[in-house]
Amino acid sequence: MHATGVLRDGDATTTGPTDARFEIGSVTKAFTGILLADMVLRGEVALDDPLSRHLPSPRPAWRYRAPTLLELATHRSGLPNTPPPLQRREFLAAIGRCTRDPWDDVTAARYAFMLEATSPRARPGGRAIRYSSMGIGLLGDALAARAGTTYADLLRDRILDPLGMGATNLSPDDQLPGHTRRGRPAPPLRDHMPAAGSLRSTVEDMLRFLRACLDPPSRAFALAAQPYAGSRVKVGLAWFVASHPRKPPIVWHNGGTWGFRSFVAFRPDTGEAVVVLTNTARGLEKLGFGLLDERVHAGVH
Template structure:
């Protein structure tokens, strides 16, 4: 999380944030009394669905924690044993917990798609970087990446690793990944508008991501849904924040504790839970994840000890992480 500057009046802060982009923005902030204040750059934005990018990884990590707590999976088992498929790893196959703590040695995205993704993310292209990539194509990319992967104690942020974790959890439970997340995590939390779908009509249409020039971009649709393909609302993500701060629903309570416990130490200030980024101690302990697709951005941050939280979703590129950092660092109001 960036260093926090002094926080001003919340309405002024939110108005400044809204003015910094050219598309919808929705923000919810929770104060130390547990009260939420919601804001949208339009009234409709407060109820809109947005792509949440890598905040999807936090959902995957939370699901992983629920399955560990329920005795459904062993976090220390090699991923190949769960998949029933031997990938050509350069060294030993990573375990499930290696995947969840970004120690698989896999790259963030397939090397062959890196320049395509960068061109769209930076506004030089409006094409879908994953156009023409089938599941078979992706499995070829995955095998190539496994041959090059250097394991296991070295941190390297990897969407491919978390994508593979999602595949493994689905295989372990003999369900599609989407169904597994829905039944074991989202339903118990009451998160009814979070999913992989991109409907073309109706109230659950996802806000179209935009580049900095105000041009519409494709929705994210890749072969790694566990790593970045979810869409959600601030209302749904408030429920997740409340569960991490207050008493969670019983079916997920133990799992969320497992997911937000440190499983790998990055340095003296930062640790990794199961996909979650953890920082601080005591009253400043923070559980967080940020995300982005080709245009959309998301920030999810909670401080369990103070009871404060920030959920921010937008369909264009903005520095919403700085807003979250300032709010959480400010004295309770």
């Protein structure tokens, strides 16, 4: 099942069920980036704060130094994408070769052990981008710890409730069933990195979010979408920013879980935006960029 929403000239066009709840996977990271920007503007944290200042434990065994919040948000922490003991399980689930939940026997204590056993080989910082859900997960944990609350409550209080996104949360209740690429039932996502990919949402709610990105209710939305690292594809505070000398910038993120795919993007220059959600593990990037504007998506991957 697909559901899409497109914003042009302030008007929304949708196809498919607008109130069905999908896992949006790594699109969650864009929300975490906005939370970081909000807390920076409030003076609660700084982009150059080391992670250890706000999250003393559990944490990886850093070989060099703890990454900063900015390095975590721009995928320059040196951390792997997921805890090493789970990498093969996640890979098999992602390609539909295994329908077992990779995290089904991972308790909070075992996840903490995995974190502390992780020793990044790469130095934090620098120009190289190494996509890391672990890094964004730790960033969300640090922001919640600094605010003295949970990630779920922090997100609800500062983004979801103000935007009226009542159908968006971390709960798998009432969501659509997911399916692998081969059409087999897929387990819902349940891990210990909520800030990296655990949100569920609807097209209706995501259109509210994209309207806020295009007409920011606070400076945090604009701050998060600014590029901070990268070259051809730049990275904001968890957002990707596709740029080309002869094409306008596109701010975007995609997401994938064991049985869902998602894509959101917006063009600040024209006020256009698109969201595409599906409950099957098949990529949506070509469709999403094409819906945004077929004239500019060529060459953007």
